[in-house]
Amino acid sequence: MQVSNKLTPFFENLNFERDDNTMVINFGPQHPSAHGQLRLVLELDGEQVVKAYPDIGYLHRGIEKMAENMTYNEFLPTTDRLDYIASTSNNYAYALAVEKLLDIEVPRRAQAIRTMLLELNRIISHLFFVATHALDVGAMSVFLYAFREREFAMDLMEDYCGARLTHSAVRIGGVPLDLPEGWLENLAAFCDKVDHEVEHTYGALLNENRIWKMRLEDVGVISAEDALSWGCSGVMLRGSGVKWDIRKEEPYELYQELDFDIPVSDRCDSYGRFRLYMEEMNQSTRILRQLIPLYKDTEPQLMAHAPRYISATKEDIMTQNYALMQHFVLVAQGMRPPRGEVYVPTESPKGELGFYIKSEGEPYAYRLKCRAPSFFHTGLLQDLLVGTYLADVVTIIGTTNIVFGEVDR
Amino acid sequence: MAQHQVNYASSAGLPIALTSVDKLVNWGRSNSLWPLTYGLACCAIEMMASGASRYDFDRMGTIFRASPRQADVMILAGTLSKKHSEFARRLYDQMTEPKWVISMGSCANTGGMFNTYATVQGVDRIIPVDIYLPGCAPRPETLQYAMMMLQKKIRRESADMKKNTKQDLTTQTGKRARLI
Amino acid sequence: MRKYVPKDNVQKKAYYTDRYHVVPTVPQSEVKSGLYFDTILTTLGDAVNFSSIQLGQLVIHINPEDNFQVMKTLKESCGYLQCSEQSAVDYLAKDNEFELFWQLLNVSVAKRIRVHCRLANGAAIESIEPLFKSANFAEREMFDMFGIKVNNHPFLKRILMPDDWEGHPLLKTYPLHGDEFASWYEVDKIFGKEYRDIIGPENRDPAKIDIEDTKRFSRVGYEVPFGTEYNGEEENDIEYSETALVNYNKKTSKQLDERR
Numbered sequence: 014m015q016v017s018n019k020l021t022p023f024f025e026n027l028n029f030e031r032d033d034n035t036m037v038i039n040f041g042p043q044h045p046s047a048h049g050q051l052r053l054v055l056e057l058d059g060e061q062v063v064k065a066y067p068d069i070g071y072l073h074r075g076i077e078k079m080a081e082n083m084t085y086n087e088f089l090p091t092t093d094r095l096d097y098i099a100s101t102s103n104n105y106a107y108a109l110a111v112e113k114l115l116d117i118e119v120p121r122r123a124q125a126i127r128t129m130l131l132e133l134n135r136i137i138s139h140l141f142f143v144a145t146h147a148l149d150v151g152a153m154s155v156f157l158y159a160f161r162e163r164e165f166a167m168d169l170m171e172d173y174c175g176a177r178l179t180h181s182a183v184r185i186g187g188v189p190l191d192l193p194e195g196w197l198e199n200l201a202a203f204c205d206k207v208d209h210e211v212e213h214t215y216g217a218l219l220n221e222n223r224i225w226k227m228r229l230e231d232v233g234v235i236s237a238e239d240a241l242s243w244g245c246s247g248v249m250l251r252g253s254g255v256k257w258d259i260r261k262e263e264p265y266e267l268y269q270e271l272d273f274d275i276p277v278s279d280r281c282d283s284y285g286r287f288r289l290y291m292e293e294m295n296q297s298t299r300i301l302r303q304l305i306p307l308y309k310d311t312e313p314q315l316m317a318h319a320p321r322y323i324s325a326t327k328e329d330i331m332t333q334n335y336a337l338m339q340h341f342v343l344v345a346q347g348m349r350p351p352r353g354e355v356y357v358p359t360e361s362p363k364g365e366l367g368f369y370i371k372s373e374g375e376p377y378a379y380r381l382k383c384r385a386p387s388f389f390h391t392g393l394l395q396d397l398l399v400g401t402y403l404a405d406v407v408t409i410i411g412t413t414n415i416v417f418g419e420v421d422r
Numbered sequence: 423m424a425q426h427q428v429n430y431a432s433s434a435g436l437p438i439a440l441t442s443v444d445k446l447v448n449w450g451r452s453n454s455l456w457p458l459t460y461g462l463a464c465c466a467i468e469m470m471a472s473g474a475s476r477y478d479f480d481r482m483g484t485i486f487r488a489s490p491r492q493a494d495v496m497i498l499a500g501t502l503s504k505k506h507s508e509f510a511r512r513l514y515d516q517m518t519e520p521k522w523v524i525s526m527g528s529c530a531n532t533g534g535m536f537n538t539y540a541t542v543q544g545v546d547r548i549i550p551v552d553i554y555l556p557g558c559a560p561r562p563e564t565l566q567y568a569m570m571m572l573q574k575k576i577r578r579e580s581a582d583m584k585k586n587t588k589q590d591l592t593t594q595t596g597k598r599a600r601l602i
Numbered sequence: 603m604r605k606y607v608p609k610d611n612v613q614k615k616a617y618y619t620d621r622y623h624v625v626p627t628v629p630q631s632e633v634k635s636g637l638y639f640d641t642i643l644t645t646l647g648d649a650v651n652f653s654s655i656q657l658g659q660l661v662i663h664i665n666p667e668d669n670f671q672v673m674k675t676l677k678e679s680c681g682y683l684q685c686s687e688q689s690a691v692d693y694l695a696k697d698n699e700f701e702l703f704w705q706l707l708n709v710s711v712a713k714r715i716r717v718h719c720r721l722a723n724g725a726a727i728e729s730i731e732p733l734f735k736s737a738n739f740a741e742r743e744m745f746d747m748f749g750i751k752v753n754n755h756p757f758l759k760r761i762l763m764p765d766d767w768e769g770h771p772l773l774k775t776y777p778l779h780g781d782e783f784a785s786w787y788e789v790d791k792i793f794g795k796e797y798r799d800i801i802g803p804e805n806r807d808p809a810k811i812d813i814e815d816t817k818r819f820s821r822v823g824y825e826v827p828f829g830t831e832y833n834g835e836e837e838n839d840i841e842y843s844e845t846a847l848v849n850y851n852k853k854t855s856k857q858l859d860e861r862r
Contacts, residue, residue, distance in 0.1 A: 041509070042506055042509055043459075043460060043509065043513060044459075044488075049461070049462070049463070049466070050462060050506060069761060069762065070503075070505050070760075070761055070762035070763060070764070071503055071505050071506040071509075072462065072463055072500075072501060072503055072506070073503050073505065073540045073762040073763065074501055074503060074536040074538060074540055074541050075536065075538030075539055075540045075541070075771065075778070076536075077747075077772060078538060078539070078771060078772055078776075078778055079536070079538060079778065081613045081614070081774075081778075082613055082614040082778050083614075090535070091535060094463070094464055094535075097463065097464035097467060097559075098467060113657055114628065116628075116629075141467075144474075156474065157474055157475045158475070160470070160471060160474035160475050160476070161474070161475040161476065163471075164471070164474075164475065164476045167471075177468070177471075177559070177561065178464055178467060178468060178559045179464060179558060179559060238683075239735070241683040241684045241709065242683070242684070242733075242734055242735040242736065243735045243736050244684060244685060244686060244687075244734070244735075244736030244740075246684075246686075255709060257709050262712040263712060346616060346617075346618065347616070349616075349623075349625070351625065351626040351627050351628050352625050352626070352627045352628065353627050353628025353630075353656065354628070354656070355628065355656075355657055356659065356687070356705055356714070356716060357657075358686070358714075365686065367686070367687065367705075369687060369689070369703070369705070371691055373625075374625030374626075375615065375616055376616050377613065377614055377615070377616070379691065380689075380691040380692070382687065382689045384686060384687040384705070388739060388740075388743075389736050389739065389740075391739070392735070392736065392738055392739035395738070396735070417463070418463055418464065421503075421762055422762075504764065504784070504787045504788045504791075505763065505764040507788040507791070507792060508788070508791050508792055511792045532805070532808075533804075537778070537779065537806060537808060538778055538779065538780070539771055539776070539777070539778065539779060539780025539781075539784040540763070540771070540780070540784075542788050543804040543805055543806065544805070547788065547789070547801055547804070548788060548789075548792055548793075548801075
């Protein structure tokens with residue numbers, strides 16, 4: 014007769030508590046959090062992560078291949094969908110790369126407008142970061158407050174270019190539209206509002222919050238060598254003590270003339286990065302306030318003058334015959350840039366966004382490679398998640414600020 | 423669109439007659455549609471914005487649920503890539519009846535601007551869709567209009583819910599097949 | 603007989619090129635001796651086949667066998683601690699080679715270097731993952747998209763495409779819309795091969811119009827003239843005019859084919 018006791022239980026084939034028993038769970042491609050389609054295969058020992066393997070590619074849409082089949086101007090709205098939270102920064106990085114290839118100079122008013130749009134997109138992206146990071150960690154009301162501010166920013170973008178999310182607000186050679194009436198006043202009011210909110214709402218709710226600090230301090234620590242080796246850029250580098258911002262080191266547009274600081278943190282953890290994002294929003298409003306008088310004393314020329322590559326202004330096209338013919342050829346066949354290659358890095362809100370364009374003189378790019386900051390930050394998760402608890406996994410994914418449009422392209 | 427007063431007790435001139443049990447069930451179902459958070463790409467951001475402060479989704483009784491077992495509506499927002507299509511279908515199968523699908527944005531409707539090797543050209547190749555919502559990305563008000571359109575559709579249905587979606591196909595041999 | 607279409611590069615090409623069109627090139631300048639980039643070149647020695655400065659960045663060409671050594675020198679002696687980007691360009695149609703490039707960044711001096719090498723078709727490249735961890739993902743992507751094998755990589759598996767995908771998408775021979783395997787992938791995976799004819803082929807024509815489409819638009823049949831109130835009760839019949847509307851989906855007639 015079989016007797017069961019603690020030493021010999023009835024079910025002999027079942028394994029109970031063994032010390033080396035790890036559980037493999039799938040942090041699947043469908044998330045309740047905001048970050049998109051990341052599949053993490055986590056091997057857990059109890060609650061601690063032993064091994065993490067990020068599986069990406071669930072949003073791969075073949076954007077680089079599309080670039081080989083579309084003309085340069087045609088491809089610009091597709092770049093919107095890379096980092097879809099701050100679309101103008103991708104448009105701008107692409108336009109800058111093509112302009113470097115063509116070696117044309119953008120007029121000053123267009124530069125002012127572009128810088129304003131870039132900084133506005135930076136604020137939009139950082140507000141989104143604060144909202145979703147807080148939502149992931151658990152502070153859900155900050156999500157609603159940040160989205161309220163974001164709606165005002167998107168109203169501004171909509172007044173300018175007509176779209177809330179996928180802007181295409183920048184063209185190769187300049188900008189297509191001038192600022193509408195009253196936009197600058199609304200922008201100034203928005204800057205005041207953001208400054209006020211960063212200090213009094215998000216700052217007051219989160220900065221010295223005990224629970225927030227406990228959740229975020231010493232979580233996701235990256236040393237500076239690891240960050241550089243993994244190809245991190247942007248806030249990930251600055252949060253680890255490396256003072257590197259492309260707007261200061263390899264400046265483009267009007268950043269050389271503007272006065273702003275680069276916040277750097279030595280803490281190397283998520284709390285430091287969070288404070289950096291908040292501080293960067295303040296710096297962005299500072300830049301925007303300096304740009305408003307700068308815009309006012311520029312001549313009203315919006316597109317570069319390069320008849321081989323860029324069409325004339327709309328008034329000329331509608332009245333002059335040769336401008337119409339040139340515009341037709343440029344739209345129907347596409348412009349042919351010089352043969353060669355270019356790689357231009359820009360500081361997008363997520364990090365270093367750059368486009369490598371190799372052209373053979375054809376109207377279609379021979380190879381376009383988009384250097385997406387989030388791609389390398391996702392790779393970093395392999396090393397970063399080991400040894401953390403499951404609750405910290407969500408915090409770390411949030412703090413890397415990854416957007417899957419960029420990762421998978 | 424400005425149809426604020428909905429008369430739940432009438433049949434609204436439909437070809438079929440709804441019993442009062444049907445109308446009660448439809449009232450319950452349409453006013454508390456719980457979406458499954460299925461944001462894939464850019465449209466997900468607009469879906470989140472429609473659930474956030476300005477365009478509040480909660481006033482329609484929707485609560486975004488993460489688990490497919492607890493959700494009624496699957497709002498497919500964004501591009502469905504071929505790698506992901508298997509999981510989308512699996513999540514659709516795991517949803518319990520009654521379930522509806524809103525396909526949001528041009529990428530989910532027809533593949534959108536991504537006419538490439540890695541995108542599914544329209545979610546309705548693998549999942550039967552009730553409401554198609556065009557736009558790139560559609561405004562949050564458009565998503566709410568689609569939700570209201572879905573509510574109207576639900577109120578017209580009888581409670582046993584025979585599916586009436588676009589995928590009503592005839593195979594080469596002449597058999598009528600339906601993607602369910 | 604149909605016109606011969608070369609299959610070694612199926613990407614879109616310009617349909618017309620002016621006969622006297624001269625293609626300019628991006629200006630390349632010599633590396634001037636004594637300045638910063640010259641010290642890099644002397645450190646690397648004769649591993650460099652060709653060097654020039656393009657648009658403020660140093661571009662050097664090396665042999666593919668030396669890539670690990672060159673990267674090691676650049677990292678340890680010259681301080682290029684970050685490999686920003688790494689990928690390949692497909693020149694199989696022209697020279698039967700790939701051109702790989704690595705983009706390096708020196709944070710302390712704020713300078714960038716691009717290293718190029720030409721890799722023959724079928725050859726493999728040595729992984730630089732021990733030096734720069736970003737190569738872990740970047741080389742996997744290069745393998746996935748081009749089929750270039752990487753030696754000594756810790757985990758060389760497909761990253762962006764599904765694991766059982768056949769074909770390497772970014773090659774010039776791979777069509778944008780995907781080959782036959784790609785077009786039926788999701789149907790085969792989810793439902794099985796029998797459903798191929800139930801679901802039907804993909805619609806790759808963005809301009810396809812179906813006369814039945816508008817039947818399912820919301821509010822169709824309940825339109826009212828501009829300015830009047832919408833009461834949502836009266837239904838109008840939809841009229842499709844066969845004379846005014848042209849059906850563009852029909853196949854071209856025999857007459858047009860003859861004229862072509």
